[in-house]
Amino acid sequence: MPTAFLNARLIDPASGLDSPGAVLVENGTILDFGAHLFAGGAPSGVETIDCHGHVLAPGLVDMRVFTGEPGEEHREDLASASAAAAAGGVTAFVIMPNTSPVIDDVALVDFIRRRARDAARVRVHVMAALTKGLAGQEMTEIGLLGAAGAVGFTDGTKPVMDAQLLRRALTYSKLFDSLIVQHAEDPSLAAAGVMNEGELSTRLGLAGIPAAAETIIVERDLRLVELTGGRYHVSQISCRDTLEVIRTAKRRGLPVTCGVSADHLSLNETDIGEYRTFFKLSPPLRAEADRQAMVDGLTDGTIDVVVSGHNPQDPDTKRRPFAQAADGAVGLETLLPVILERVHNGDLPIADALACVTCRPADILGVDAGRLAAGAAADMTLIDLSKPWVVDADALKSKSKNTAHENRRFQGRAVRTIVGGHTVFQT
């Protein structure tokens, strides 16, 4: 039976649609939608869902998620990550290849996709390793991996340092129009650093990572992009100077895109307080001026996408002295609320904000998602823009509870998540 979503505020960032209306779904795809639909009244022979005037938007696409599957399922598996995603209004996410074993082989891409089909509530895409074993020395089989379904190539948490290798990868990937994704941090400058370098690292007696460790890699890579014309994406930027470098490159028309994590939009280094390891991230949380620059970059469109950077860690890896603790925070369930916070603060309109987590990541990845369109998959998120709520770590769906937003008050969240026409989450 077809399903009608009635009494909704439809927002489709790709087409600029923002109007009251309805959506009709059958067999997992959108048949029709718009203000005209069912304007005369409730249809018959159709299952109806009243949206109570909430925003019905394309489901969120999260470009950067870590799971523990395969290898460390006690931290997170595809099933638990997808439950967290559904609860956060995320209908598709991309997992990073930093698993055990590393996703650098066609069989592993295949394995993940099959596992996801069986176990996950939302759509799972795979980003494969750019170098074999993430060792930074030999290129993986970009063509075969892409054919198997890999949506991009990255060494995840490791920067590709060999300039010659990156140059060849950017050149070779043009054959398939593949996306090359960099984690921008110069390891020799970052060295033993565990947080942003500055007054606070000095006070805490922790080794710092200068902002230049990020900027210098992006500057170098952009030269290679210019040389090769390959499609290049910086997974997460964190500092003002990097933003400026990317802004200039975009103005010159280079094929470059970049993302920022929700945490870097909403937190800064002072949140570390007295060695709170849940705020130990990579790249590190930066100064307030950098955070503000990230918001500006989002507003003016220099930053293309917002990611959760979801990285589940358990007490074994987090309840340690700061320098020894693992990087990362879970974020699938707080991605949308952080973005809505920017909307409520007046930094950018709702449609632009949603574009950063719907059509733009879908376009960069080349996946069919992120749009309300006739014939498109019925992956949608119903959003209550004003619902106040408080983050309770224990209530998170993720197996790991290392949120950087515990007890934080948010306004607005996903109240229903729909994948292929089926409701996979509902408050």
Place this chain on the structure above:
Amino acid sequence: MSVAAEQPGLSFPHKHLLGIKGLTAHDIHALLDLADMYVDQSRQVDKKSSILRGRTQINLFFEASTRTQSSFELAGKRLGADVMNMSVSTSSVKKGETLIDTAVTLNAMQPDLLVVRHPDSGAVALLAQKMDCGVVNGGDGSHEHPTQALLDALTIRRRLGRIEGLRIAICGDILHSRVARSNIHLLIQLGASVHVIAPPTLMPAGIEALGAKAFSSMLDGLDGCDVVMMLRLQMERMTGSFIPSTREYFHLYGLDYAKLAYAKPNALVMHPGPMNRGVEIDSRVADDADRSLIREQVEMGVAVRMAVLDALSRHLPNR
């Protein structure tokens, strides 16, 4: 019977001593006043009192230490505590979970006072969260070493009568030094002006936000200083090249009479030890009985640690 009745009055409202940051000038002077009394006690033939009789003190050192550990051991014993030393090599305790486990295990042994040194900044505070007893930070990473700063302050206060209004230079590897951070907090809290002097590669970012004035030249930094505190060059914390050689370091930053001449006449010289003679300090300066306070610092160390153990023990439940 109230314990407080046997002891001089003291208002020190902290259960642990994890750092100088967070202490008021009043807290610091209260500890120093108490330490003055313990200097006298330690100079008597019978050095022992019974304030901590029946109490158990554990010295837990994750980093090798001779001076600090023996100073804490002596301090505890002079107050009548049962003192146990535990040296844990960091190679066997790499995981923080093990650190928490260690804390839980030790806590079950019901110590009254725990002194901890650890190579990671913040590790002592992390461990203290799991302990019911009083915890003293015996040095954590590059963060704080509060008893060193207190003993330095006691040494200066006894020699010059005050700390307020003095100009004090701290020279050397500021970047890796917990002694420098604790001293900056303490000296500024007590109204001194602090000059930090280091080669630019060993000067941490944003140090002036702590209230100190930064110099890369010894001659500029020492100008008008009443006290010159030298720091040890911490070779073991240096990964990569911070300075070209110890020879060049001594040439530029080693304290000899020529450089000391830029400080006030009769300026005093201090060093937390152990010294690298000929690297950061010239032997003749270090051994100059009129100028060097280095041996006195060691004596004050025991008294200050007695005061700290005493102060924290007053928050313990009486049996």
